[in-house]
Amino acid sequence: MDGSRRAKQRFWRWRNNPLRRRGDIVEAWVVLAVWVVTAVGGAVVGLVTAHAADEVFARQRAERSPVRAVLLADVPRSVAGVGTSSDKTAARVRWTDPDGSVHTDRTLVDTGLKAGSRIVVRTDGRGEITGEPPSRTEAAVEAGVLATGAALAFAGLVCGAGALARWRLERQRIEQWGREWDLVGPQWGHKTG
Incomplete structure (x- = not known):
């Protein structure tokens, strides 16, 4: 067995499994998409949030001027x-x-x-x-906190959407098993009870 086939089998064993269903493949792709979107999207959301917050703090430092008062x-x-x-x-x-x-x-x-x-x-x-206005150091810390919060919120939304999709797939599998059992069950003979 060559190396590429072995690697393919190691990572995608379920592809050659005779018991796999279409829903299993869809679920695997949903999980992969959730991980990729969480990693890439979370980083992008965090960077955009940090940049926007830094711009706001820089504008505050530029607009707010000290004045002597009595x-x-x-x-x-x-x-x-x-x-x-x-x-x-x-x-x-x-x-x-x-x-x-x-x-x-x-x-x-x-x-x-x-x-x-x-x-x-x-x-x-x-x-x-x-x-x-916050100093540059305070602004950097606050921008980092805001970016982390935004990235975590985004990750929570993506993971929640992925969990909802997997729940729906599980419901479909259970309904499919019920329909199949209704067809096969009577062929097994007498029922107890």
């Missing part, structure tokens, strides 16, 4: 209330855009600051206060 009221050292953390609390600040327009808004500031203190806030393209 605190409008004293912020006591120990503040307890809604919207506070242990060392920050919401307070009103005022800043001037490069075009000369003056804005006031609330933002989180360190506790214990006096009115008139200068702080740095981030503003977006519309001149509204926004959070600091």
Whole structure:
């Protein structure tokens, strides 16, 4: 027996099996397709997601600019209330855009600051206060997490579709066995019971 035939037999033994059914071949191809689509599609989905997330974070870093603002009221050292953390609390600040327009808004500031203190806030393209964009390292980690999640979600969908296809094939085999038994069973003689 030559090497190619031996390899073919080793990997596709069921092809020469006299008991194989059409559904067995279809199921084997479904399993192979699920693995290939999961591997290739998951990688593509992950890469596309990581690239898209990285673009969003880069745009945020480009659009969000630091602006000097002035605190409008004293912020006591120990503040307890809604919207506070242990060392920050919401307070009103005022800043001037490069075009000369003056804005006031609330933002989180360190506790214990006096009115008139200068702080740095981030503003977006519309001149509204926004959070600091993620650094390149933080963006890379977050893009990786998002890519992994997207790839896993894609793999779950593909595996679920493959499981559904295999379940339907199994149902068809059971129905076929039932029909065949209805034809062959009476030929076996008397029934017990």
